[in-house]
Amino acid sequence: LAKTTQPISMDSYEGQEVNITCSHNNIATNDYITWYQQFPSQGPRFIIQGYKTKVTNEVASLFIPADRKSSTLSLPRVSLSDTAVYYCLVGLFSGGYNKLIFGAGTRLAVHP
Amino acid sequence: DAGVTQSPTHLIKTRGQQVTLRCSPKSGHDTVSWYQQALGQGPQFIFQYYEEEERQRGNFPDRFSGHQFPNYSSELNVNALLLGDSALYLCASSGALDSTGTYEQYFGPGTRLTVT
Numbered sequence: 121l122a123k124t125t126q127p128i129s130m131d132s133y134e135g136q137e138v139n140i141t142c143s144h145n146n147i148a149t150n151d152y153i154t155w156y157q158q159f160p161s162q163g164p165r166f167i168i169q170g171y172k173t174k175v176t177n178e179v180a181s182l183f184i185p186a187d188r189k190s191s192t193l194s195l196p197r198v199s200l201s202d203t204a205v206y207y208c209l210v211g212l213f214s215g216g217y218n219k220l221i222f223g224a225g226t227r228l229a230v231h232p
Numbered sequence: 233d234a235g236v237t238q239s240p241t242h243l244i245k246t247r248g249q250q251v252t253l254r255c256s257p258k259s260g261h262d263t264v265s266w267y268q269q270a271l272g273q274g275p276q277f278i279f280q281y282y283e284e285e286e287r288q289r290g291n292f293p294d295r296f297s298g299h300q301f302p303n304y305s306s307e308l309n310v311n312a313l314l315l316g317d318s319a320l321y322l323c324a325s326s327g328a329l330d331s332t333g334t335y336e337q338y339f340g341p342g343t344r345l346t347v348t
Contacts, residue, residue: 163236163322163339164275207274219265219288220324220337222274 124208129227138195140226142208145189153184153191156207158225164207168193203230234259236325236340244346245313253308253343257325263287264306265337266298267322275322281306310345318347
């Protein structure tokens with residue numbers, strides 16, 4: 121599975137847009153890009169998944185350039201409750217074969 | 233839908249003991265994966281069960297074993313506990329392509345294991 125690199129930590133303020141970029145230079149043709157959010161002492165929660173271009177849901181947007189060697193998770197107008205660790209994962213997700221490889225993640229702190 | 237449930241919530245064991253953790257997958261899911269998350273680190277894949285068989289395994293010793301039952305629930309067993317086994321143990325379930333068109337893996341709240 122492709123290795124990912126993302127910032128260790130980020131700080132933001134309530135109401136701002138936060139963009140977290142993840143590098144995955146060795147992404148394979150069939151790999152998807154998935155982002156998870158995790159609060160302390162809880163299991164990770166799926167945020168968004170994409171393969172190319174842009175994906176948007178009610179929580180976030182995911183931007184993937186044409187070469188797919190990086191991706192950016194965009195959180196619009198963050199609030200204090202968005203303080204969490206965000207993980208970028210890259211891998212082949214086919215049916216039940218979802219072996220997820222987590223890195224250290226990005227610790228986002230949202231300040232009042 | 234109750235989602236993924238795990239029991240117990242917390243557990244304290246002594247070195248050398250054995251422990252069993254339990255997981256019930258989300259309704260409709262047939263695949264269960266187990267992860268270990270040490271404090272301050274990302275979850276590490278232990279193994280995955282499908283159709284009552286271990287399908288994939290991460291870099292964990294044989295002291296870690298598991299089982300999946302016909303109702304898709306699963307157990308994680310750890311023998312000869314070490315201090316380093318102290319961690320949050322997460323269970324995740326998955327199934328066929330999600331109705332939203334994504335391959336989403338749903339995690340439970342985890343079991344906090346402390347080995348003294």
